[in-house]
Structure formats: structure tokens, C-alpha cells
Amino acid sequence: MSVSNDYTSRLGSSWRPRSQATVWNSHRREKTTMADEPTVFVVDDDELMRTSICALAASMGIRAEAFCSAEEFLENYPDDRQGCLVTDVRMLGMSGLELQDKLCELDVHLPIIVMTAYANIPLTVRAMQGGALTFLEKPFEDNELWDAIRKALAKDAQQRATHEHRRELCRRIEGLTPTQREVMDLIVAGESNKQIAKELDLGIRTVESRRREVFEQMQAESVAELVRLAIEASPES
Secondary structure: OEOOOHHHHOOOOOOOOOOOOEEEOOOOOOOOOHHHOOEEEEEOOOHHHHHHHHHHHHHOOOEEEEEOOHHHHHHHOOOOOOEEEEEEOOOOOOOHHHHHHHHHHOOOOOOEEEEEOOOOHHHHHHHHHOOEEEEEEOOOEHHHHHHHHHHHHHHHHHHHHHHHHHHHHHHHHHOOOHHHHHHHHHHHOOOOHHHHHHHHOOOHHHHHHHHHHHHHHHOOOOHHHHHHHHHHHOOOO
16 A cells, blocks of 8 residues: 555544644654654645655654645754655645755755656656655555655764764864874875975974874874874865
8 A cells, every 4th residue: 555545544534634844743752852853854745645654754753744845844944953855846836856956055965755756767867866865656655665764864864973973073183283284194195204304394203293192183093094084084085
């Protein structure tokens, strides 16, 4: 059975969804703040589809928030919230692909699951090139979306861990003095103490002292580790 029919059928005929920005709380017992809790953000102008996806997320124990348009989502999404985005392609106003482009422009890196009832190769290619993690064709099975959400949340957690690690490395580098930074750059470039001393017009003992300070500040045990940390701190890594 497809996600568009399964979970809504379990809600009963007397149930009525709330309009716009609907929030579905998970059944977790642990105490977490909203900012710390991963959320599935659902953007679709089809109320039944929004309801179905939120119900599925709730059954997974995951918080969900629903929006009837891309514009509404952009107006209400707080910066740097954990989670993933599930969006339809064709909607009134801004399309799902335009939303994808806008998030990229805003430097928001939520993993995106794109849905459409009108799949074709160019559309799929554009969505994937724009950074979509998964492309689902409606109607799809519950387990397809279930797997896509789990993968998207795992990717978001990994991205955030990598970003925080890079920020920590950048803080360590910023804590170096200008001379220490020069010594570090030359160590990473593969130069010896003698070469560094000559290039910076410093005594060998001074270079050795700066070298120890660099390794201590960067919390590195070897040249290989220092090189690795320098690479990981780079925005291109």
C-alpha cells in the first residue's frame, strides 16, 4: 500500500488535519529541546500527502513539521535545525526544485527527498544535480520513504559532525600566533627545521620551539596527523 493511503486510513474518518505548519511530535520519552531533535520538514500543497508523511514519521518516532508551500517553509524554518526536507516538485508558487535552489543559495544543507507524480529523466537529473539525496515517484511504498528518511537523517548527522569538527580545527588554527602559523604551513608543506629556519630567518632552536607549540595547539602527535588536520580544516575538504 502506498504512503498516500496507508497511514491516513488508520487515523479514522473523524480526524481532521490542522492547517499549515502542522507539527507532529514524536512519542519519545527522553527530554530534548526542539533544536536538538531531528525533524522531518514536509513541504507539499497536497494536504493528504502532508498528513500521510507526517504520520509515517511519527510512527518512526521522529518529529515532523508540515508546510503547504515552499514560501511558508522558508518563512518559518529556523536557522540550522537538524533533520531533512521532503518536498514535492509541482506546487502552487515556488516549485520543489526552486526551493532546493533557494536553500543552496541560503547555504542551508538539509538533505532533501524530492517527490513527484510526473517523473522524467531531465527532472530527476536536475534534482540530483541540485543536491537531492533521493528522488521518489508517487505513489511510493511506505518502506521507500522510511528508508529515504533514515538515510537523510543519518547524512544530516554526519554533515553536522564534520562541520563541527572543522570548526574546532579552525578554532585551534586561529589560536596560533602569526609565527606559529608560518611554521605550521611550512611543516605541512614538507619542509625540514633547517629549511624553515632559513626561510623565516630564525634560529633552529626557535623553530623547534615553535614546532612544539604548533603540535601542542593543534593536538597532533605526528607530522602526518598535522597534515591531515590541516586538510580537514580546509573548506574544500
